[in-house]
Amino acid sequence: MILPMSRIRILAPVGILPEVLERLQDFGRLHLASPAESADVLLMEPDRAQERHLRQLSRISDTLRSTLDRLERDPSLRLPAPTLPERAVLARRLRRARRVGRDVAREAERRRSLEEERALLARYRLYFSSFQALAEAATQWPDAAAYHVILPRERQRPVSLLREGLTKLLGDEFEMWTQELETGESAHLILVSRASDTRLEELFREARVEEIQLPGVERGLTPVQAIPRVVERLEAIPGALAEVATRMESLRASSRAALQETEIAVNDELERAGARGSVGLTDHAFVLEGWLPAGLLHDLERSLGERFGDLAVLEEVSRAEWAGEEVPVTLHNPRLFRPFELLVGILPLPTYGSIDPTPFLAVFFPMFFGVVLGDVGYGGVLAGAALLLRRNAVEGGVRQSVAEIAGACAAFTIIFGFLYGELFGDAGALLFGMRALALHREEALLPFLGLALAIGVVHTLLGLVLNLVTRLREGRRAALGPGVTLFMVVMVILAILAAVDVLPGAFFTPAVIMILVLFPVLVVVEGILGPTELVTTLGHILSYARVMAVGTASVMMAAAANRMVGTLGSVVVGSLFALLFHLVNFALGVFSPALHALRLHYVEFFGTFYSPGGTRYEPFGHWMPETHSPSREDA
Amino acid sequence: MSIVWTSLAAALAVALPALATAWAQSKIGAAGAATLAEKPELSATVIILVAIPETMVILGFVVAVMILLGGGG
Numbered sequence: 016m017i018l019p020m021s022r023i024r025i026l027a028p029v030g031i032l033p034e035v036l037e038r039l040q041d042f043g044r045l046h047l048a049s050p051a052e053s054a055d056v057l058l059m060e061p062d063r064a065q066e067r068h069l070r071q072l073s074r075i076s077d078t079l080r081s082t083l084d085r086l087e088r089d090p091s092l093r094l095p096a097p098t099l100p101e102r103a104v105l106a107r108r109l110r111r112a113r114r115v116g117r118d119v120a121r122e123a124e125r126r127r128s129l130e131e132e133r134a135l136l137a138r139y140r141l142y143f144s145s146f147q148a149l150a151e152a153a154t155q156w157p158d159a160a161a162y163h164v165i166l167p168r169e170r171q172r173p174v175s176l177l178r179e180g181l182t183k184l185l186g187d188e189f190e191m192w193t194q195e196l197e198t199g200e201s202a203h204l205i206l207v208s209r210a211s212d213t214r215l216e217e218l219f220r221e222a223r224v225e226e227i228q229l230p231g232v233e234r235g236l237t238p239v240q241a242i243p244r245v246v247e248r249l250e251a252i253p254g255a256l257a258e259v260a261t262r263m264e265s266l267r268a269s270s271r272a273a274l275q276e277t278e279i280a281v282n283d284e285l286e287r288a289g290a291r292g293s294v295g296l297t298d299h300a301f302v303l304e305g306w307l308p309a310g311l312l313h314d315l316e317r318s319l320g321e322r323f324g325d326l327a328v329l330e331e332v333s334r335a336e337w338a339g340e341e342v343p344v345t346l347h348n349p350r351l352f353r354p355f356e357l358l359v360g361i362l363p364l365p366t367y368g369s370i371d372p373t374p375f376l377a378v379f380f381p382m383f384f385g386v387v388l389g390d391v392g393y394g395g396v397l398a399g400a401a402l403l404l405r406r407n408a409v410e411g412g413v414r415q416s417v418a419e420i421a422g423a424c425a426a427f428t429i430i431f432g433f434l435y436g437e438l439f440g441d442a443g444a445l446l447f448g449m450r451a452l453a454l455h456r457e458e459a460l461l462p463f464l465g466l467a468l469a470i471g472v473v474h475t476l477l478g479l480v481l482n483l484v485t486r487l488r489e490g491r492r493a494a495l496g497p498g499v500t501l502f503m504v505v506m507v508i509l510a511i512l513a514a515v516d517v518l519p520g521a522f523f524t525p526a527v528i529m530i531l532v533l534f535p536v537l538v539v540v541e542g543i544l545g546p547t548e549l550v551t552t553l554g555h556i557l558s559y560a561r562v563m564a565v566g567t568a569s570v571m572m573a574a575a576a577n578r579m580v581g582t583l584g585s586v587v588v589g590s591l592f593a594l595l596f597h598l599v600n601f602a603l604g605v606f607s608p609a610l611h612a613l614r615l616h617y618v619e620f621f622g623t624f625y626s627p628g629g630t631r632y633e634p635f636g637h638w639m640p641e642t643h644s645p646s647r648e649d650a
Numbered sequence: 651m652s653i654v655w656t657s658l659a660a661a662l663a664v665a666l667p668a669l670a671t672a673w674a675q676s677k678i679g680a681a682g683a684a685t686l687a688e689k690p691e692l693s694a695t696v697i698i699l700v701a702i703p704e705t706m707v708i709l710g711f712v713v714a715v716m717i718l719l720g721g722g723g
Contacts, residue, residue, distance in 0.1 A: 361694040361695065460715050460719060461715075461716075461719060464712060464715070464716075557709065558705050558708075558709075560708060560709060560712045561704070561705065561708040563712065564708040564711045564712055565708070567711075567715075568711075610697065610698075610701050611701065611704075613698065614698055614701050614702065617698055618698070618702065
């Protein structure tokens with residue numbers, strides 16, 4: 016549901032404004048709103064000195080953020096709201112933040128470069144090991160220059176060209192050894208006399224062949240000379256990395272707490288400065304207005320009373336003075352439904368006074384998912400995946416919500432699996448004699464289509480009823496159009512059911528007469544868009560046929576997977592293919608029903624009553640480093 | 651012969667909407683990819699938009715099933 020809000024107004028002498036703002040910041044639940052300006056009440060604006068001070072605080076905040084992002088904030092550090100340090104202290108902290116920021120950046124760069132070097136050396140060590148075997152031949156050529164070349168797999172063809180080119184250039188005054196590497200590349204050692212090396216380098220340039228060069232190892236070393244250096248360097252890198260880690264830890268220990276404390280204090284001050292923009296001023300007093308969850312009104316009253324006594328007056332603004340569109344929206348649902356707020360959150364928030372669709376989505380989304388996938392085996396696998404996802408998930412986080420939604424979907428999938436008699440398609444029937452309790456989907460296509468459309472009728476009518484309820488809140492006149500539409504949709508459905516002999520034929524004529532009578536009423540009340548909406552609504556009901564179509568495709572694919580066991584000759588090969596096919600079908604079977612169930616809600620169901628465009632509830636409170644969405648109630 | 655015509659009709663009932671769906675999804679998909687490059691937070695909305703034209707092929711499938719079941723195929 017959408018949490019009911021109260022609009023409140025606080026009146027107090029200008030002198031205690033800073034204390035009142037601090038108190039409200041501690042309270043942390045008031046969404047500020049500017050009071051209406053008049054000749055007596057003007058909105059507060061900062062003077063030049065204040066503006067300069069704020070700009071300075073913003074710069075300090077940026078520096079602190081950048082340093083602490085690198086230093087990594089300590090999440091366990093829960094400081095009491097600190098007061099803003101004096102200017103001199105603040106300037107010292109800023110200098111310290113800059114210095115620490117530079118040190119941290121340097122250490123991070125050093126760590127990155129060491130890790131890169133380690134990866135590179137480890138790779139070239141493998142290459143050089145392969146050259147070591149080849150290089151034994153080099154000892155026979157004491158006055159030769161050695162060239163080490165690695166050619167990737169896609170350039171294997173130029174090897175023959177390289178040999179041809181070398182013969183043409185140097186005659187037989189060279190030796191070339193080649194060794195295939197495990198990586199698919201080929202390593203080449205080329206020995207030439209010192210007199211010929213310039214010509215060889217030209218040839219390399221023409222053929223665009225590059226000699227490998229190790230970081231930190233001088234050029235021209237033979238592999239026998241280079242490998243000990245590489246090993247030595249590789250052994251030294253972990254120590255250098257440990258030194259970097261120690262220096263980073265020391266920077267954290269010496270500066271992080273103080274910088275984090277300053278960051279909170281500075282940003283809290285900036286938040287309060289922002290709040291001052293919503294304060295109205297009279298000659299001697301200030302007016303502060305805002306929105307508060309209705310249940311917290313007395314808590315705020317008590318909190319202000321304890322601190323300021325009669326100096327600060329809090330009053331609730333009468334409902335007649337404000338309109339629904341201004342009110343910030345926060346959703347508050349029972350624990351069972353709360354994960355589904357994630358799915359509602361994909362759309363813009365509903366407006367205040369409209370209906371929160373979360374409870375309906377929480378019931379129908381997993382149900383639709385189950386109707387489509389409906390398989391005990393797939394449901395079991397999904398439940399396992401949901402449990403895995405749920406483990407170690409942060410309380411109230413996205414991962415936990417996704418796991419809980421998956422869990423609900425798995426439960427409905429298993430229930431409908433029993434109703435359809437499906438366990439990995441028809442494997443349950445073939446192996447264990449499982450029978451459908453309600454509907455055998457592989458054969459009963461038309462009854463399944465009927466079920467899908469019946470779900471569509473119920474879901475769409477529920478949407479129309481919710482629309483009627485919302486409009487009734489605005490007055491009877493506003494509800495007339497939705498009421499007529501709802502009634503006509505019911506009449507059309509009755510007429511169709513009577514025409515196809517699902518209902519007695521006696522229903523047909525009265526239903527058609529009602530449609531004919533109500534049609535002009537609908538045009539008068541809703542205009543020409545009324546009949547269009549009516550036809551669209553009927554089209555939406557037909558759209559629920561996708562439940563049957565996607566469900567049938569899923570069960571047919573599962574059955575096709577099971578047929579593989581018998582048709583591929585070998586039972587083992589067939590079983591492997593069947594398993595693979597079931598895996599693919601499971602992946603599709605999870606993605607497709609989720610997508611179509613969502614679409615049926617967003618387009619068909621929400622389209623009938625959902626009213627998007629609500630303002631996010633953003634209460635004035637203490638600054639927090641992580642992005643926190645307060646528009647969804649945690650309590 | 652009747653089975654041939656019934657099967658052909660059912661095949662067309664799926665094939666033509668499938669082509670239409672593919673065409674529509676290609677257009678929406680391309681526009682969606684461009685949208686995501688600028689606003690990645692709209693990914694859920696884009697997925698829904700891409701799924702919308704599937705109604706055509708799904709209804710085509712339903713019609714094909716009805717043709718096959720009702721056409722004596």
